[in-house]
Every structure is written in structure tokens, then in C-alpha cells.
Amino acid sequence: MGTVTSRRPGEEVSLRSLSLEPGSPQIAALALAGLLVLTGCGGTAPPQSAPAGAPAAAPPIVRVQPHERWEDAVLYFVIVDRFADGDKGNNNGVDRSAKGTFHGGDLRGLRQQLDELADLGITALWITPVVENIPGFVTGAGFPDWGYHGYWADDFYAVDRRFGSEEELKALVDDAHARGIEVLLDVVYNHAGYDSRYTTDPPYKGWLRTEGLGTCGQDDLTSCVSGLPDFKTELPEVRDYLLKAHIDRAKRTGLDGFRLDTVKHVSHEFWQEHRRRVNAELGEDFFLIGEVWGGDAQSLDPWFAGDEMDAGFDFSFQGSVLAWVQGRGRTVAFDRYLKSREKVRPGYLLSPYLSSHDVPGALFQLGGDRELFRLAAILELTAQGLPMIYYGEEVGRPGGDWPDNRSDMPWGDREIQPGAGKPRDEALRTDYKKLIAIRRAHKALSRGTHTGLSSDGDLLVFLRRDEAGGDAVVVAVNRGTQPATASFEAPADWGDVPVKDEWSGEDVPRSGGRIEVAVPPHGARILARKTT
Numbered sequence: 001m002g003t004v005t006s007r008r009p010g011e012e013v014s015l016r017s018l019s020l021e022p023g024s025p026q027i028a029a030l031a032l033a034g035l036l037v038l039t040g041c042g043g044t045a046p047p048q049s050a051p052a053g054a055p056a057a058a059p060p061i062v063r064v065q066p067h068e069r070w071e072d073a074v075l076y077f078v079i080v081d082r083f084a085d086g087d088k089g090n091n092n093g094v095d096r097s098a099k100g101t102f103h104g105g106d107l108r109g110l111r112q113q114l115d116e117l118a119d120l121g122i123t124a125l126w127i128t129p130v131v132e133n134i135p136g137f138v139t140g141a142g143f144p145d146w147g148y149h150g151y152w153a154d155d156f157y158a159v160d161r162r163f164g165s166e167e168e169l170k171a172l173v174d175d176a177h178a179r180g181i182e183v184l185l186d187v188v189y190n191h192a193g194y195d196s197r198y199t200t201d202p203p204y205k206g207w208l209r210t211e212g213l214g215t216c217g218q219d220d221l222t223s224c225v226s227g228l229p230d231f232k233t234e235l236p237e238v239r240d241y242l243l244k245a246h247i248d249r250a251k252r253t254g255l256d257g258f259r260l261d262t263v264k265h266v267s268h269e270f271w272q273e274h275r276r277r278v279n280a281e282l283g284e285d286f287f288l289i290g291e292v293w294g295g296d297a298q299s300l301d302p303w304f305a306g307d308e309m310d311a312g313f314d315f316s317f318q319g320s321v322l323a324w325v326q327g328r329g330r331t332v333a334f335d336r337y338l339k340s341r342e343k344v345r346p347g348y349l350l351s352p353y354l355s356s357h358d359v360p361g362a363l364f365q366l367g368g369d370r371e372l373f374r375l376a377a378i379l380e381l382t383a384q385g386l387p388m389i390y391y392g393e394e395v396g397r398p399g400g401d402w403p404d405n406r407s408d409m410p411w412g413d414r415e416i417q418p419g420a421g422k423p424r425d426e427a428l429r430t431d432y433k434k435l436i437a438i439r440r441a442h443k444a445l446s447r448g449t450h451t452g453l454s455s456d457g458d459l460l461v462f463l464r465r466d467e468a469g470g471d472a473v474v475v476a477v478n479r480g481t482q483p484a485t486a487s488f489e490a491p492a493d494w495g496d497v498p499v500k501d502e503w504s505g506e507d508v509p510r511s512g513g514r515i516e517v518a519v520p521p522h523g524a525r526i527l528a529r530k531t532t
């Protein structure tokens, strides 16, 4: 171990050239209200054919309207190895029958499926780390467990050939940008992989606290998380080495931000220096979203207070939502919880999610009940913050507890490995697509305040309102098994115009300012001023 040298294999370049650029009048006209368009054809007209003798036109691509601000974004998280295999030539040691092995997904495969993500409507993509990971496996979990997830670095200066190359990372970023999607790369500053070169090679001597040396500390900053060697980020040479690796790669590849791993295990001083370096070298728009285990509006605040990151994952959301949709806890308490999420420091964002690679998936926790899962998805995509969708949950990937929560992306009858043949729930995906479009069409949902309108029994009715934009949306969710009726005064922003349920597409009758609408069992309404 530790004998592999840094490498830059591959000569891949961006494959596509575009006929329309972001911000063009055509795109603006076609991308109204966050709806999707096909470049050059507006979704209806056929692509124009190239004149005889001219190079063949690039095939149409699916575009989203880019988010204006991060609070309007919808984030999608992919484990690169488990998503799509675009290069069989790098499938060293791939064994799709085992849970802890590499399954062959790579940057090229993900790049080939960007239209799938653009069609869903997401505006930002978070991918797992792509640095070279340890060449072998560990067995502490009771089975061979490899660095397919990317968090066990062996060389921060090399892209792991099992994921592709830095050129392919840049091509992914370029092609995502062409579709209106920003890309966040997961980076680790806290630790190296088990028995990595950093624990053995002379240049790095003294850089790590390890179990082997007996130097792991007892506190958050100096302990060896999961037994992993802990970088002494208090040493200037260690800081410089790690900062340069990640920041220079971001500069070379055009990344839009980082997802920061294990934030609470590295000092605030480090993260403040990180921000200074990022601002200086990548610009103040470079987005930082961090994983503080257990993070919520209150516990993330120390990192927001120092402007160490722009956003943090909201670990409170999954449990609160899943409990409520399953009938646990009073509706009024859940409404108070949703309101409490506004307590985040102004200018900073919480990122709610239903599933991730570190917790059992929501659908699994709901015993596979897709009606309740839909309610949870409705609550996520109508909630404040930057919603994160974990790959495959939009098509009903079963998930499960670790490591089943990292299973292959289901591709149904499409010949895309490693998840070819795994069933997809296309109806669920259609619902996700609709929810994302509704959220993107209504700034009230992404930027608005939360006001509870009623919380009797199993029916929750709340208002999201963006005062600056004059937009208001009323969401009614019935977790019960009996029909319910939502009854409320129409928000003043609606004026006298008719009201529409954006979720069902139905018109909703109103009598003056009063609205009464039935909400089916395990059903929902997303009500707004009718505009079309």
C-alpha cells in the first residue's frame, strides 16, 4: 500500500456544444416557471437539421432553469459508484453481488445520465468524493468493505481511476452547467483512509493521529472517527496540503461548491481559514454545505456565525416528518416544529432530506408504504430550506439500513449498470417531478415564511408566503385514514382570482375569502392562485 503514484489518466473532453447558452432570450422564454425545455426545440418543434456538409448537430439536451439563489435550489445526491457505469475499462475488482465492493459506476456514466436528472428538474448535484481511495478493503463491518463511497482517501491529489479522471470530472461539470445544473463535490478534510499512504509514507510522517500509534484523542476534534486516521489539521503543512488539493481541483474543473464532510471533527479556526481561501481563490459565490452530524437550526449556528459554511444538513427533518405521517405526535407539535426551522440565522440554509447514505431510507422506515412516502416528499418539497433528494428515492429505490441504503440506482429496462433490471416506480418519479416544478414555480415555497392555519386531528394546513414576491401557497396534508376538510381564509396575496390545487391540477371553488376543500385520506393539496 502507498506505492501508487498520482496520475492523470484519460483524455476525455466535453462532448457537447450547445446551440443556446444560459441566459439567452430563447431559454428565458422557454423556461418559464421552472418548466423544462429541450434545447433548440422548445419541447415540441423538431431539432433543426444541419446543412449538408456541416458537422452533425449535437443531440438535444434537457435543460432546467438555473436557480437564482441557493434557497431556490433542489439538490440531488449521487454515490458515483452506485449510479451509472459509463466505462467498463475502469471496473477493477468490481463485484456487483456484494454490498461493500465497487459496483462500477463512474463519472462518465453519471455524465451520460444528466438528462435524467435535468428532466427530474433538480438544479444542483452533489457527488461523493472522487479522490483516489485505498486500494484494498477492510473487514470491520463483517464483510469486505471498499472505498467505493470515496471517503477513504489514499491520495487527495489524484482522481481514483475507478471513478474516472479529472478530465471527466471537468466534463461532468461542463455538461451539468450546459443543462443549468450546478455541481458540488464532496470533500474530506478530517481523515484519510485506513492504512493509507498518509500513515506509511515518509513525507507525511507525524501528520495523523492513528489507532496504531495510540494517538487518537477523546474529543470531537482529535478522535479517530470510525477508527480512521485523523489529520492534524492544526499543523500548517497539513492544512496547506489538504486545502490546496481540493481548492485547486475546484478551480481546474469549474465546480460550484463543496459538500464538507465530518465538519464537527475539524476546528472552527480551520473552517474559517478554509472560507478565506475559498473566497480568495474560487470566489464568494462558491457554495459550502456541511455535514454536522445531528445538525439543525440551533446546532448548526456556530458554523454559520463564523460564516464557515452557507448551509448545513438538517438531521431533524427525517425523523420529525416520518413520525408525523405515521400518526405519532400531535399535529400542532409538528406544525410548531416546521415553524421552528425558521430560526436559522438569516442568510444561511438548512437542507432537509428524507434519506441519505448514513441513515436508513425513508421508504424503508415507512415499511414500503408509498402513500405515506409521498406525503413525506410533499412535506420536504414544501418546506423551508434546500431540499436534498437522495439518488433513486424518486423511483422508489428500497434503501434500507446501511449498507443497503447505498444500493444501485434502479434503471428498470434501461441497459445501465449496475442497476439495470432493478424496478423503478415511474409514477412516483412523475410525482417528484411535479413537486419540484411546483416548488420552483412558487418562491413562497423556497423563500417564504411558515404560518400554521390549522392543526386539528390528522390534518395539517399551513401557509408559505413570500412577501417580497407577493406569492402565497397553502399546503394541506392529511395523515389520517378518513377524509378531512381544510377550511381557511384565502391569503390576501391571492386577491379575488380563482384558486387551483397545483398537486391534483383541480380548480378549487371559493366563496369570497373563504375556502373549504376536501383532503383525501393520506392525501394532500397544494393550493395557489390560479395563473393558467
Ligand SMILES: [Ca+2]
Binding pocket: 085, 086, 087, 088, 089, 090, 091, 104, 105, 106, 162
Ligand atoms: Ca466503470
Ligand SMILES: [Ca+2]
Binding pocket: 190, 220, 221, 222, 223, 230, 231, 265, 266
Ligand atoms: Ca479531526
